[in-house]
Amino acid sequence: MTLNIVADENMEGVVEAMGDLGSVRLLNGRALRREDLQEADVLLVRSVTQVNAALLNSTPVRFVGTATSGFDHVDRAYLQRQGIGFAHAPGSNANSVVEYVLAAIAAVDDKLEQLFAGGRVGIIGYGNIGKLLANRLSRLGISYKVYDPWLEKGQLNNPGSLEEVLQCDVVSVHAELTRQNPWPSFHLLGESELALLNENSLLINASRGEVVDTLALEHCLCRESSPTVILDVWEGEPRVRESLLSRVKFGTAHIAGYSLDGKLLASRMLKEALLKHLGGSAMAGSGSEPEGVPPICLPDSPTGAMLLRALLQHNYSILVDDQLLRAAVPGQDKATATAAFDQLRKRYRVRREVYGADVDVTLGDSADQRIIEAMGCKLVGPVEANRVDAK
Secondary structure, three states: OOEEEEEEOOOOOHHHHHHHHEEEEEEOOOOOOHHHHOOOOEEEEOOOOOEOHHHHOOOOOOEEEEOOOOOOOEOHHHHHHHOOEEEOOOOOOHHHHHHHHHHHHHOOOOHHHHHHOOOEEEEEOOOHHHHHHHHHHHHHOOEEEEEOOOOOHHHOOOEOOHHHHHOOOEEEEOOOOOOOOOOOOOOOEOHHHHOOOOOOOEEEEOOOHHHEOHHHHHHHHOOOOOOEEEEOOOOOOOOOOHHHHOOOOEEOOOOOOOOHHHHHHHHHHHHHHHHHHOOOOOOOOOOOOOOOOOOEEOOOOOOHHHHHHHHHHHHOOHHHHHHHHHHHOOOOOHHHHHHHHHHHHHOOOOOOOOOOOEEEOOOOOHHHHHHHHHOOOEEEOOOOOOOOOOO
């Protein structure tokens, strides 16, 4: 059977992954219309495409896949009523987002040193990303608390109330976007919640923009004792509110999960799900595989927080993405700014994860070796450390 597949043009490796199943047509995911799907058997999207009856009615689409962990942009109830298969890619970009969060922390003054000295990270949302972040922090020896009301406390490591989590030194948001009761995440952080943050707090949102009330956040950032804020997601994106961008420490164009490794994994996961839907199974080695993670050579002999910072910043600089967004958005009319935001994502540079890399560095003690292993890397040189699977 030869399939007609329509895919978001920003899905890395999708042609290589799906090409042996039929023809793959790449389109702009945000501009996708029903007319584009009149001959499509399969639709593969990212978060920018709203998949619902308006898009799929009177089309031959029988399988929808999204190359994202979240699926709030997909009307799954409609798909089920129509007998349309569905798959997402949970965890495919989790390590990419976790490394983004750690790199963001490392870029803010001495916040990383504070965490190593006994500070605490608050995690909101304990899905694939929240769990991996907690695991990584634990392996690094950094304390954390978790808030996720949708899970029983026994399912959480170091559970805390929302108030307790918001009082941590760093608060990292990874909640799925939902309006469902009894615990909707839409505007989960409003005026009263943001008031718990102080001038020593660092808030990072790499989930969905609507989890944080934009107007409340702007009001919070106008306070004399305002927190430091880093946003990768924006309420109403691709439109970015300039007044909010001007007040945050770093702003990026929803690219936290945009590592090459994560994108290719998502494409492979969707192929496996599609084959299962068709009654087959994925062939070993099918799809596009990234080249081995490039080795990392660190000069000097960094220790502790400095070692982790050097490791993270070797592959990624949040300052670059912040500068790109600030250059693209301010002063533009709505249409131009929206297009500029999408272009930052479409033309995003190749970014490799730290996980899986061989690290060549001179270390002072075994504690520094554990930092390398906690990041899923292997120490090479005078002392060989077996790679530890941190995922």
